[in-house]
Amino acid sequence: MRSELADAVDARLAARLAELRAERGWSLDDLADRSGVSRSTLSRAERAEISPTASILNRLCGVYGRTMSQLLSEVEAEPAQVVRTADQTVWEDADSGFVRRSVSPPHSGLRGELVEGRLAPGADIAYDRPPVPGLEQHIWILEGALEVTAQDVRHRLATGDCLRLRVWGPTRFRCPGPEAARYALVVVLP
Structure with missing residues (x-):
């Protein structure tokens, strides 16, 4: 049976x-x-x-x-529909003042994920390349201000602003302060 x-x-x-x-x-x-x-x-x-x-x-x-x-x-079990707070992985880089919560973690059956990021005032993080060229990102500022540089263009974002882009090269995230920045990052595989 x-x-x-x-x-x-x-x-x-x-x-x-x-x-x-x-x-x-x-x-x-x-x-x-x-x-x-x-x-x-x-x-x-x-x-x-x-x-x-x-x-x-x-x-x-x-x-x-x-x-x-x-x-x-491609046909493995469907991802859990609800990801409880206790199951959301939090990673902290104390040296840079960056905290990352994987709200909706990646799954092989899905193309997108949702991350909550927090940067302390003055925090400055640079990435030399995306993990996947052409990665789609939507960055929605929930609190504070954030400067995001991509393709040599600096975007100054305030609470409520959303930056949408495809990442092909280096990026930089900087919290100008005086308060911390909290943002939602939606990542979609190409």
């Missing part, structure tokens, strides 16, 4: 397989021609009527240009 967990994974896998085919604009016949898997088997797999074998998944991964590990990681 199959477990509910196995059924849920098969349902997410079926949905992901259908998404991959739709993203390419292929019909079931197109995919059958490319993969060597029968149209009926593909149809049943995309509707979660069957669980595809390792051999079938391997063929589909080859067509979609991914490893089986990549495909399976």
Whole structure:
């Protein structure tokens, strides 16, 4: 007897397989021609009527240009919908006066995350490059003032202001004071 967990994974896998085919604009016949898997088997797999074998998944991964590990990681368990305060990781860099709370941490099934940042008056943090080129950021000032420099342009932000940008190179965050700056940072993978 199959477990509910196995059924849920098969349902997410079926949905992901259908998404991959739709993203390419292929019909079931197109995919059958490319993969060597029968149209009926593909149809049943995309509707979660069957669980595809390792051999079938391997063929589909080859067509979609991914490893089986990549495909399976794309269908891992859904992230928790509620992230309780106690589960939000807080990291502090006492030397720079920076406190970072991971309000909605990254998850392989999601492209965005939400961070709360706090900078002490006078704090100045420079990053030489983004972790991912083209990273989308939205910086909303909740309290205080913040100077953000990106692509050699300095933006002076006050409470309520929001800066939206894609990060390609060095950035700098500076709290001019006299009070601390608290901001929400939304990070979206390209």
